[in-house]
Amino acid sequence: MSRRRYHERSDEEDEASPKRRRQENEKEGIEPSLKSLIYKLGDRKQSKASIESNLESLANVLVNDIAHHKPILLKILSQCVIFLPEKLTLYTTLVGLLNAKNHHFGADFVDTMVRNLKESLKTYAFDRAKLIVRFLADLVNCRAISSSSLLKLFDSFVEVTIEEANIPQVRSDWYVFAVLAALPWVGKEMSEKHTEKFDKLLRSIGDYIKGRRQKVYHPALRVWSSDDPHPQEEYLDCLWAQIKRLEADKWILSRILRPYFTFEGQLINSLQHTLPQIIPPSHRDDAEYPLPRVVFRLFDYTDVPEDLVLPGAHAIERFLIEEQLEYLLDQYYIERKDCTTQLLQFQHNFFERDEKIPIHYMIVETMFSQLLRLPTPPHIEIAYSAIFFELSKTEPDSIPQILAQATELLYDRMDTMNLVCMERLCHWFSHHLSNYQFTWSWDEWPTALEGDEDTPKQKFVREVLKRCLRFSYHGRLFEILPDNFHVLVPPKPEHVFDFDNESAAGYELAKKLTKKMQERESDSNDMMLFLRDLPNFDPSDTKPILEVFIQVLLHLGSKSYSHSFAALNKYHTVIKQLVPSEEMQTYMLSCIYKVWKNSPQTMCVLVDKLVRAQIVEAPSVANWMFSTEMSPEFTRFFLWEILNSTIKKVNDNVDKQQRDYEDMRDRLDATKRSMDFDQKPDDALTEDMVEKKEELVEEAQSLQKNLFLIVFQRFNMTLTDHLVRCESAGEDYNTCWYKWSIERLQQIFLTYHEQVFKYMSTLEMLIFTTDTDPHILEVFQRFCALRA
Amino acid sequence: MNNKKLLNLSTTLYVGNLSFYTTESQIHELFGRCGDVKRIIMGLDKVRKTPCGFCFVEYYTREAGEYALRYVNQTRLDDRIIRTDWDAGFKEGRQYGRGKSGGQVRDEYRNDYDPGRGGFGKLVTAKRFRD
Numbered sequence: 001m002s003r004r005r006y007h008e009r010s011d012e013e014d015e016a017s018p019k020r021r022r023q024e025n026e027k028e029g030i031e032p033s034l035k036s037l038i039y040k041l042g043d044r045k046q047s048k049a050s051i052e053s054n055l056e057s058l059a060n061v062l063v064n065d066i067a068h069h070k071p072i073l074l075k076i077l078s079q080c081v082i083f084l085p086e087k088l089t090l091y092t093t094l095v096g097l098l099n100a101k102n103h104h105f106g107a108d109f110v111d112t113m114v115r116n117l118k119e120s121l122k123t124y125a126f127d128r129a130k131l132i133v134r135f136l137a138d139l140v141n142c143r144a145i146s147s148s149s150l151l152k153l154f155d156s157f158v159e160v161t162i163e164e165a166n167i168p169q170v171r172s173d174w175y176v177f178a179v180l181a182a183l184p185w186v187g188k189e190m191s192e193k194h195t196e197k198f199d200k201l202l203r204s205i206g207d208y209i210k211g212r213r214q215k216v217y218h219p220a221l222r223v224w225s226s227d228d229p230h231p232q233e234e235y236l237d238c239l240w241a242q243i244k245r246l247e248a249d250k251w252i253l254s255r256i257l258r259p260y261f262t263f264e265g266q267l268i269n270s271l272q273h274t275l276p277q278i279i280p281p282s283h284r285d286d287a288e289y290p291l292p293r294v295v296f297r298l299f300d301y302t303d304v305p306e307d308l309v310l311p312g313a314h315a316i317e318r319f320l321i322e323e324q325l326e327y328l329l330d331q332y333y334i335e336r337k338d339c340t341t342q343l344l345q346f347q348h349n350f351f352e353r354d355e356k357i358p359i360h361y362m363i364v365e366t367m368f369s370q371l372l373r374l375p376t377p378p379h380i381e382i383a384y385s386a387i388f389f390e391l392s393k394t395e396p397d398s399i400p401q402i403l404a405q406a407t408e409l410l411y412d413r414m415d416t417m418n419l420v421c422m423e424r425l426c427h428w429f430s431h432h433l434s435n436y437q438f439t440w441s442w443d444e445w446p447t448a449l450e451g452d453e454d455t456p457k458q459k460f461v462r463e464v465l466k467r468c469l470r471f472s473y474h475g476r477l478f479e480i481l482p483d484n485f486h487v488l489v490p491p492k493p494e495h496v497f498d499f500d501n502e503s504a505a506g507y508e509l510a511k512k513l514t515k516k517m518q519e520r521e522s523d524s525n526d527m528m529l530f531l532r533d534l535p536n537f538d539p540s541d542t543k544p545i546l547e548v549f550i551q552v553l554l555h556l557g558s559k560s561y562s563h564s565f566a567a568l569n570k571y572h573t574v575i576k577q578l579v580p581s582e583e584m585q586t587y588m589l590s591c592i593y594k595v596w597k598n599s600p601q602t603m604c605v606l607v608d609k610l611v612r613a614q615i616v617e618a619p620s621v622a623n624w625m626f627s628t629e630m631s632p633e634f635t636r637f638f639l640w641e642i643l644n645s646t647i648k649k650v651n652d653n654v655d656k657q658q659r660d661y662e663d664m665r666d667r668l669d670a671t672k673r674s675m676d677f678d679q680k681p682d683d684a685l686t687e688d689m690v691e692k693k694e695e696l697v698e699e700a701q702s703l704q705k706n707l708f709l710i711v712f713q714r715f716n717m718t719l720t721d722h723l724v725r726c727e728s729a730g731e732d733y734n735t736c737w738y739k740w741s742i743e744r745l746q747q748i749f750l751t752y753h754e755q756v757f758k759y760m761s762t763l764e765m766l767i768f769t770t771d772t773d774p775h776i777l778e779v780f781q782r783f784c785a786l787r788a
Numbered sequence: 789m790n791n792k793k794l795l796n797l798s799t800t801l802y803v804g805n806l807s808f809y810t811t812e813s814q815i816h817e818l819f820g821r822c823g824d825v826k827r828i829i830m831g832l833d834k835v836r837k838t839p840c841g842f843c844f845v846e847y848y849t850r851e852a853g854e855y856a857l858r859y860v861n862q863t864r865l866d867d868r869i870i871r872t873d874w875d876a877g878f879k880e881g882r883q884y885g886r887g888k889s890g891g892q893v894r895d896e897y898r899n900d901y902d903p904g905r906g907g908f909g910k911l912v913t914a915k916r917f918r919d
Binding site for chain 2: 334335336380381382383385386389427431434435437467470471472473493560561562565601602605608645
């Protein structure tokens, strides 16, 4: 502490302050180094000493810091619980050792954990709550928490399953899941010390899982509709089976690193703290519980090299490793290099010895499990591509081959794969290939040539090639594919111009328009005057003129997107005048499609621009997609790319208006409050303005509701038509077309479940009634069951 | 607004090391995977007005730009490892290369042969003609 500082401050403060300042400075100094010490525990780079001696020395160092730096220590250790879950047993051992040396600290730590748990439950931070419960459970093994009080915590969680009838199943599901996820760590202790009560707990859980849960949503979440070769188990069913197997194995968790057993001597006489009663907060209508899941399995023991052992589907190790890999992905996905390092290294702190676990296979499987997860992947799709690139770079002798093997398996099982998952695979595979010169053993996939465009394997390959085209150019596809695959190559993405030959009806008009558009001084007003002067201009039916106008505009702007955008922008007003109604907007979309039907990518880009420029409204896009004209293309991916993009824009707009409104409301309220203290508000914000904003929010929501209603109504009509037609013709309705179409309906429900849920009662009343075809109604019911 | 602030608020990326033959649609496909693209401005040779190996990608949101920096930077486009970085924002004139020959400065001085970027560097090429 420099003398100069002392003198600077001494005039202003009393005598106690220099000492406080010294302590504060020390605190600031010590936090980073404490963090570093504690976070780096177990990192191999640190030292060659065994983990036990690292723990011992760290505990000895930290115990001296408790007196002066307790709050910081508590804060850092709480963060380890949440942010370093892969080192669970290291930190529980550390806390156990600290508790043995200083039981007051142990008590304070448990208090902090309980507080954090209550807060997490109240704020729906369920992932955090689960980690805290798991940590508390493992602390029983460190003799820091009494097993009877932990059992009481488990009991109070499981009691949620017998709460009043109106709670959503996802609520009780989560509370049971939190207990089950903690059981592997503490099952042995529980079964030995509290045999009867623990048995009772297990039986209640079993009754709930096996008996009383509905799983109507299960088919909606499956990646494959077939259970061959791997059953698509519902996640709680699977975890329950794994726990039962562990119970049959006497709760022995072998192979996993658990240092507290080595320290049994030190820990045995610790003061075990009792957890206070923790009552799960009551259900509130705005509560958002995690959605149910399906367990994704790609590999089994026959897929991995013989010297490695893949834990079986119902082995608890499979669950524990996958759980850890997912934690790591969720923590580090933002930084692909760190993520790769963490994924590849975690097993060193998790297993006692270098186990012969095919960890690279499990990493690949876990990543695909996230990428293909329904309703939506936890992270943006491209993150998985990028992490796969890093993994392949870091382990070039292993990961690329496993990825190829995975791709082969996924292709083999394509016939029963959910369409949305197939689409994600197309995105991934095309991007992946684009980084490796599109090198692939296509000739090993002759089955892709069988059937037609809608046959699953052929569909997959065709859509992959369409994406590869976007990444490269038409000629390239012929270079990378064997000759027999050339038939699958999409058309050259060139535009069509119908009016450059004299026999075409609009040829003369097109010539005049071309000349006009190329005039430097031409602008919207000028153009509008020109059009009105045309002999056959009819303001009530602008269709003939519009078609030529659009074709010429797009023809002149065909060089690049920027050219097209510039043209659309220049004649924005003209177009809006020519296209006054939704019907005309739909017609315009079909005109544009005529020009750019060979480039789905350009269609997507143009429709996006038109919707953003408000030349075309969202319902028109939906109506165009479902029109008879587009029915031959109905199952092509690009149409759904366009629809989903449009729905997303509408949703984003609602969110934005809502956020802006809440912001304005908050600011106005703050202004009002400050006015009470006779301060002049310098904000020009008025109640009037806020009300106007509220109207905008309502308008945006109304547009959203309308769009979903139209989409669902059109689906209902299109699918019912098909079902009725097949029934009267005596044909099987379950064609590929039907499969793709019904899965798209399901996609809309699942992807936008948060928004659609708001309009459930309207949907039930207007569209998905008891008169609706049961095949269609089933999809609606699965969606309702998801959050029930 | 100073440059640092502009960069921190930017939704525009500079993309470098493109091939001269990489098209707008290729760029759109890759960068579109990170979020909706507002516009792409191709970098052009000042003299020839043809692409000279860089571009700007402008998104509607900052988040999309962040995804691109995390997941596209240093991966391949058109079989070349590309570089992305925040850009303070496109202004008319910035789409042109600032090298003396019309292309990018880096293509003036480099000594390697890069078929995707006009072959040898411009000075090397000029020297070869003189010699």
